[in-house]
Amino acid sequence: MVARRKRLLGPAYRLFYEEPVHLTRARGVWMYDAHGTPYLDAYNNVASVGHCHPAVVDALAQQAAILNTHTRYLHDTVLDYAQALLATYPPEFGHVMFTCTGSEANDLALRIAQAHTGGTGLIVTRFAYHGVTLSIAQASPSLGQYVTLGDSVRTVAAPDTYRQTPEAVGPALAQGVREAIADMRARGIRPAALLVDTIFSSDGVYADPAGFLREAVDAIHAAGGLFIADEVQAGLGRTGDAMWGFMRHDVKPDLATMGKPLGNGHPVAGVAARPEVLEAFGRTARYFNTFGGNPVSAAVGLAVLDVVKRESLMANAADVGHYMRGRLRALAARHDLIGDVRGAGLFVGVELVQDRAQRTPATEAAARVVNGLRQRHVLTGTAGMHANTLKIRPPLTFSCADTDVLISALDDVLTSL
Numbered sequence: 001m002v003a004r005r006k007r008l009l010g011p012a013y014r015l016f017y018e019e020p021v022h023l024t025r026a027r028g029v030w031m032y033d034a035h036g037t038p039y040l041d042a043y044n045n046v047a048s049v050g051h052c053h054p055a056v057v058d059a060l061a062q063q064a065a066i067l068n069t070h071t072r073y074l075h076d077t078v079l080d081y082a083q084a085l086l087a088t089y090p091p092e093f094g095h096v097m098f099t100c101t102g103s104e105a106n107d108l109a110l111r112i113a114q115a116h117t118g119g120t121g122l123i124v125t126r127f128a129y130h131g132v133t134l135s136i137a138q139a140s141p142s143l144g145q146y147v148t149l150g151d152s153v154r155t156v157a158a159p160d161t162y163r164q165t166p167e168a169v170g171p172a173l174a175q176g177v178r179e180a181i182a183d184m185r186a187r188g189i190r191p192a193a194l195l196v197d198t199i200f201s202s203d204g205v206y207a208d209p210a211g212f213l214r215e216a217v218d219a220i221h222a223a224g225g226l227f228i229a230d231e232v233q234a235g236l237g238r239t240g241d242a243m244w245g246f247m248r249h250d251v252k253p254d255l256a257t258m259g260k261p262l263g264n265g266h267p268v269a270g271v272a273a274r275p276e277v278l279e280a281f282g283r284t285a286r287y288f289n290t291f292g293g294n295p296v297s298a299a300v301g302l303a304v305l306d307v308v309k310r311e312s313l314m315a316n317a318a319d320v321g322h323y324m325r326g327r328l329r330a331l332a333a334r335h336d337l338i339g340d341v342r343g344a345g346l347f348v349g350v351e352l353v354q355d356r357a358q359r360t361p362a363t364e365a366a367a368r369v370v371n372g373l374r375q376r377h378v379l380t381g382t383a384g385m386h387a388n389t390l391k392i393r394p395p396l397t398f399s400c401a402d403t404d405v406l407i408s409a410l411d412d413v414l415t416s417l
Helices: 002-009 054-064 076-086 102-117 166-186 214-222 245-249 275-284 295-310 313-332 363-375 400-416
Strands: 023-027 030-033 038-041 095-099 121-125 153-156 191-197 226-230 255-258 269-273 338-344 347-355 381-383 389-392
Touching (some): 054 295, 076 269, 076 295, 102 255, 102 269, 102 275, 153 166, 166 214, 191 214, 214 226, 269 275, 295 313, 313 338, 313 347, 347 363, 363 389
Parallel strands (some): 121 153, 191 226
Antiparallel strands (some): 023 030, 030 038, 095 269, 255 269, 338 347, 347 389
16 A cells, blocks of 8 residues: 555655554544554544544535535525634634635735735744645745745744743744844845744644743734734644633734634635735735635534534643643653653643753654554654654543543553663
8 A cells, every 4th residue: 555655646745653554434532444443543633523523524414415616606604604713713803714724724814914014024933834835835844954945934943931931932932033024124025924833833832831922923013014823733722721822822813824623624724814904915816715615614614613612622622631731741750751741732742852951852762652652552743843742632522531541552652662
């Protein structure tokens, strides 16, 4: 199968794990391989309310049996969904535009920001990932050294809550933004936006202290640019204390982008916008996306929002995430490889280090841990510039019992190392 995949899909694709997993079905937080072996999914935020949730599957099937078309015809479902989605945002947000992927959403948000500001300059963090369209791949340094940054893109060091004191995190990020703005201006580039994933997932998962984003947002606003909150990974209640990640920092972005967790894996994504920010783009450009906001996607999105509310999944993320971090810290007391446990809700980073005093990244060990977990039928991944932080972001239905399975497997792997 690996050879066939290379032959048919070409050389650019990558697989997880030294021994790839052949998955054939999934339900809830469990995925199953071709032999029926269950794997605990501690990684897949896209299946936000659990794999194959019956309410989501039913909504998809029922609408697909009636009508699926684009937003150039009138239909109520997309309007109902837009209204429900905007109700989760601060009242300053008045519009939502739909896409199919987070990449498209970030691309669209950048176009809107450029139209509003007249600038082209974009600031992202040093190991950010925001998508794969041309303009957004050029603002996603985590894609690797061969995907070069755009001429108008500047990077800043991500907040490092492990190596910086809590009071230094916000000022350091803001100073980086100011320096990037100064560099742009020295080269005749007008700033358009600061774009950050509000949990800094690819950079290594940095959540606290809540509020550290505020000074950086003030800095981009003072320069005439916009703040775009990338909520593809942090949003939909995942942090446990807020529906959207930016809310933890008591800031109000100008634009917020969302991705496939909105549809539990179905391709639903979009941009929420302040009306005054969208005005220039709407006046000078037409927007059309054949499948963005189609009736099936809108029905799925409504079902996901309903499940998040009805099953109290944001509260579950808070409770289970608190329990998980506690159990991980207990593991850290017995395994020196664990340098830091951080995160919010069901988005947790576990940084592995060779030496706790020096805090040197344990990249090779992290790879061995992830592959060791895979051998024990638990799926997770790594994050950060040195790929030494375990990234744990399971479906929002993850339970304390599921956490115990994860901790037991991780304890076993760490002991074996």
